[in-house]
Amino acid sequence: MSNHPPKITATHVNVWYGAKKAIDDVSIDIDQDSVTALIGPSGCGKSTFLRTLNRMNDTVANARVQGDIRLDGEDIYSPDMDVVQLRARVGMVFQKPNPFPKSIYENVAYGPRIHGLASSRSELEGIVQTSLKRAGLWEEVKDRLSDSGTALSGGQQQRLCIARAIAVDPEVILMDEPCSALDPIATAKIEELIHALKGRYAIAIVTHNMQQAARVSQRTAFFHLGQLVEYGATTEIFTNPREERTRDYITGRYG
Ligand SMILES: Nc1ncnc2c1ncn2[C@@H]1O[C@H](COP(=O)(O)OP(=O)(O)OP(=O)(O)O)[C@@H](O)[C@H]1O
Ligand SMILES: [Mg+2]
Numbered sequence: 001m002s003n004h005p006p007k008i009t010a011t012h013v014n015v016w017y018g019a020k021k022a023i024d025d026v027s028i029d030i031d032q033d034s035v036t037a038l039i040g041p042s043g044c045g046k047s048t049f050l051r052t053l054n055r056m057n058d059t060v061a062n063a064r065v066q067g068d069i070r071l072d073g074e075d076i077y078s079p080d081m082d083v084v085q086l087r088a089r090v091g092m093v094f095q096k097p098n099p100f101p102k103s104i105y106e107n108v109a110y111g112p113r114i115h116g117l118a119s120s121r122s123e124l125e126g127i128v129q130t131s132l133k134r135a136g137l138w139e140e141v142k143d144r145l146s147d148s149g150t151a152l153s154g155g156q157q158q159r160l161c162i163a164r165a166i167a168v169d170p171e172v173i174l175m176d177e178p179c180s181a182l183d184p185i186a187t188a189k190i191e192e193l194i195h196a197l198k199g200r201y202a203i204a205i206v207t208h209n210m211q212q213a214a215r216v217s218q219r220t221a222f223f224h225l226g227q228l229v230e231y232g233a234t235t236e237i238f239t240n241p242r243e244e245r246t247r248d249y250i251t252g253r254y255g
Helices: 046-052 083-089 104-114 121-134 154-167 184-197 210-216 234-239 244-250
Strands: 008-017 020-030 035-039 063-071 090-093 172-176 202-206 219-224 227-233
Touching: 008 046, 020 046, 035 046, 035 210, 046 063, 046 172, 046 202, 083 090, 090 154, 104 121, 104 154, 121 154, 154 172, 154 184, 184 202, 184 210, 210 234, 219 234, 219 244, 227 234, 227 244, 234 244
Parallel strands: 020 227, 035 202, 035 219, 090 172, 172 202
Antiparallel strands: 008 020, 008 063, 219 227
């Protein structure tokens, strides 16, 4: 595993939607140098848990989060935490690519501009270019930066959304089923990208695709009915799980 302390530590996390408990006493560390996969049957709470890590549940009207979540030791639910800043540090990529209805350039430049990350136009252009390169999209869009982001293919839109997350210089990237709307070729591109980004950013990815979890992650967390059933090295989880519920799920017996 990692030589660094965990990037994120989540301890005794509970989440309710109204009276319904969706996450039940989950404790997890997210490694700096690993890709962490969150797997489990539909409705088990993967998205809900992922959203606790950058306070996206704050935007869900009836959601209530309890527990301790720290980013580099800092309590992200502290009243002093600047949530806009937090979401730049812990970026998110969603299932459905959601570029702004603006140019490709503006999609990437927007974040750095509002966070004041560039002191000149050329510096901003540099950030846009670097982000698109890291997202593996530059070659495909360098001659059409003023075209609308929504005019790209689904797979390109998803890489644009990754570029947008990268542009504000995040520390962690959360991905919630980033490939589920993509074809196998676009999916392979995103998986390559995840490999390339590993180490630079701590990454947590929700996926329903067991092969994908095995390919891209080094650590895997299996959720079931709001609980964390098992968490460990991906190779262990997939070849020698400790829990029967994990074995049943990864062998496709339910879910
Ligand atoms: N906004 C909401 N209001 C009320 N209940 C919700 C809300 N969002 C999720 N839930 C409930 O919380 C539980 C966990 O949902 P969540 O979306 O986190 O599951 P998931 O593991 O991401 O599922 P999937 O694999 O289908 O995306 C489910 O029972 C779901 O119905
Ligand atoms: Mg989900």
